[in-house]
Amino acid sequence: MGFTLSQLGFAISSRFGQVVGALGLEPRHFAVLRAVGAADGQSQQAVAEWLQIPPSTMVSLVDHLEKQGLLQRRPHSTDRRTRQLHLTGRGAQVLGEAIKLSNEMEQQICAGLSSAERDKLLALLGRVAATIGLSKDAARP
Amino acid sequence: MGFTLSQLGFAISSRFGQVVGALGLEPRHFAVLRAVGAADGQSQQAVAEWLQIPPSTMVSLVDHLEKQGLLQRRPHSTDRRTRQLHLTGRGAQVLGEAIKLSNEMEQQICAGLSSAERDKLLALLGRVAATIGLSKDAARP
DNA sequence: TATTGTTATACTCTATAACTATA
DNA sequence: TATAGTTATAGAGTATAACAATA
Numbered sequence: 001m002g003f004t005l006s007q008l009g010f011a012i013s014s015r016f017g018q019v020v021g022a023l024g025l026e027p028r029h030f031a032v033l034r035a036v037g038a039a040d041g042q043s044q045q046a047v048a049e050w051l052q053i054p055p056s057t058m059v060s061l062v063d064h065l066e067k068q069g070l071l072q073r074r075p076h077s078t079d080r081r082t083r084q085l086h087l088t089g090r091g092a093q094v095l096g097e098a099i100k101l102s103n104e105m106e107q108q109i110c111a112g113l114s115s116a117e118r119d120k121l122l123a124l125l126g127r128v129a130a131t132i133g134l135s136k137d138a139a140r141p
Numbered sequence: 142m143g144f145t146l147s148q149l150g151f152a153i154s155s156r157f158g159q160v161v162g163a164l165g166l167e168p169r170h171f172a173v174l175r176a177v178g179a180a181d182g183q184s185q186q187a188v189a190e191w192l193q194i195p196p197s198t199m200v201s202l203v204d205h206l207e208k209q210g211l212l213q214r215r216p217h218s219t220d221r222r223t224r225q226l227h228l229t230g231r232g233a234q235v236l237g238e239a240i241k242l243s244n245e246m247e248q249q250i251c252a253g254l255s256s257a258e259r260d261k262l263l264a265l266l267g268r269v270a271a272t273i274g275l276s277k278d279a280a281r282p
Numbered sequence: 283t284a285t286t287g288t289t290a291t292a293c294t295c296t297a298t299a300a301c302t303a304t305a
Numbered sequence: 306t307a308t309a310g311t312t313a314t315a316g317a318g319t320a321t322a323a324c325a326a327t328a
């Protein structure tokens with residue numbers, strides 16, 4: 001069971017990496033994009049803290065996204081130290097693409113299961129997650 | 142589903158890392174130890190190829206295990222280029238420990254499930270694995 | 283000439299800590 | 306003095322390719 005879960009998890013997350021990779025993103029870039037999309041105008045630090053990414057790494061991620069024209073750093077209205085992050089139009093579009101591709105991948109994963117089986121599987125996985133003490137921690141895409 | 146599986150797989154493999162870490166091993170060291178235990182006297186290259194580890198990395202893994210007294214390089218009887226890998230007594234003991242701890246971890250993972258549920262879960266996971274084309278490839282611990 | 287194991291090197295990734303500009 | 310963001314730097318990990326011994 002441990003081996004199977006670990007193997008499946010690895011396969012799925014690397015497949016996810018390939019999927020968003022087709023859009024020129026790594027999973028972490030997608031995570032940043034999604035966080036900004038969820039609440040436009042957050043500071044770099046707020047997003048970094050939310051995603052548990054060290055500030056120096058955050059800089060390079062935002063650099064990358066800004067260079068691709070998906071994200072913009074804008075000055076904060078009152079605090080000139082902070083930069084507010086905003087999706088560009090293209091950023092919103094790419095984020096939508098990525099979410100769409102994720103959903104397609106989700107459907108592919110569940111393609112061999114009936115909806116009752118899918119629910120059953122999710123329930124059993126939830127039980128395992130609870131058993132090993134993994135419930136509401138660790139938000140990683 | 143994709144997120145859940147990826148999260149669970151990650152949690153389980155890092156927990157496994159902690160478990161074997163208590164014996165001074167990393168998962169890859171355990172994999173080498175287990176491969177040698179399964180067929181004593183294999184060449185470094187044979188094990189490296191089996192585990193999909195590049196030769197140069199294999200050297201450092203075997204160095205580490207030899208330094209810990211768990212493994213021995215011995216000359217091949219006819220081909221003086223190759224080194225045969227053998228478990229030491231302590232190596233066999235530590236391997237046994239590691240396997241025992243793995244089994245305990247397996248039981249912990251399944252602790253919240255009845256045996257029928259465990260079978261059901263394994264079957265459903267097998268269906269998902271088959272759906273995404275993951276069956277007999279990729280032997281990673 | 284090909285192969286086994288080794289070493290050297292270069293590369294990527296990441297985090298720590300110094301630095302700047304503001305507060 | 307403390308904080309947001311940046312840059313510089315050092316460390317681990319890994320793979321590529323040169324190398325030595327042997328086949």
